[in-house]
Amino acid sequence: MTGYIEPMVGRYVHVEIDGETHRIYFEENGAGIPLVCLHTAGSDGRQWRHLLADDEFTKKFRILAFDMPWHGKSNPPASWNGEEYRLTTARYTQTVRAFCKALDLEKPVVMGCSIGGRIVLNLAIDHAAEFRALIGLEAADFQAPWYDTSWLHRPDVHGGEICAALVSGLIAPQSPEVSRNETLWAYMQSGPGVFKGDLYFYRVDGDLRGRVEGIDTSACPLYLLTGEYDFSCTPEDTKRTASAIAGASVTIMEHLGHFPMSENPEQFRRYIAPVLGQILKQSIPSKQGEHV
Structure with missing residues (x-):
């Protein structure tokens, strides 16, 4: 549509x-419950553009998607002098919490995909009280590297x-095809060594086996959605x-793979809409002071 x-x-x-201090780029749209979206390894916040532009979701949610340092429009820190980039669990957790704090987001929902889904689990383990709900897309405590x-x-x-x-x-x-190409294009533009550095977290430092048992979903609801492919x-x-x-909610999404929000936004919407609807319902008190 021109114009x-x-x-x-x-x-x-x-x-x-x-x-x-880091200069972090983010995009946002909407009003209501803060919903912070985390991109996959080696990519950036463009993966969430369809969710950000959704007229229905943004009536009730303030949707924000930021580029991690080294990714997209967020540069490395000023002190970086070319040393190898390696993402760690501690650094990733601190980045998400610091972003929410910097924008003064009150009890945000955090939704992450892939490495973002893994860090969502870590947030649920160590910082559940800070969040209204947590959504892990393509999330697990560990995956054997392939x-x-x-x-x-x-x-070379x-x-x-x-x-x-x-x-x-x-x-x-x-x-x-257009969504497939767009998803891959972001990977073609990734900074040198960034994808590899993210996978250090994914395959080495972010192993959560033996820790997820401590997640208390009564303190913060946890939704896990994974594509069948x-x-x-x-x-x-x-x-x-x-x-x-x-108490964890699990959904296997048909006709979707590892990048549901960007590879097939319309299909992903069918699955995320009920989740957001449930979070919204739980967040609105009834006239009797109970949750509806």
Whole structure:
């Protein structure tokens, strides 16, 4: 549609992480319950553009999607001098909490995909009281690596093309071609070594086996949704993880893979709408002071 301006607005916020100020880019739209969206490894907040532009969701939710440092429009910190980037559980957790604090978000919902789904589980373990609800897409306590990260940052290999090639098979065959290409394009634009550094968290530092049993879903509801075509975080991985968490909600999404919000936004909407509806319902007190 020529001349159409999409409703989300992009800005930068200065966030203190580990004692250093970071300039973080984020986009937002809507009003109501804060909903913070976390992108996948090696990508950026563009993955959430369809959710950000959803007229119905943004009537009740203030949807925010930020680019992690080193990703998208968020640069590395000023002190960075070229050393290898490695994402850790502590750093990732601190980044999410610092972003929410910097924007003064009151009891936000956090929804993350892939590495974002893994950190959602860590938030549920250690910081559940800070959040209204947590949503993990393609989330599990651990997945055995099926890839060789040594290919992801080499001078004789095109980094962007190899990153996109690696994840291309994780997209469901039913996904529209235009959405598939858009999802992969973000991977082709990733900074050198960033995808590899994110996978350090995913395959080494972020192993949560033996810890998810402590999640209290009465303190913060936890929703886990995984695409049936995801062979990185398989439905079995998610079900195994959920079996150790009393009260966790589990949904296996048909015709979706590892990037549901970007690879097939219309199909993803069918699954996330009931979840957001339930969170909204639980957040509105009745006239008797009870939750409806």
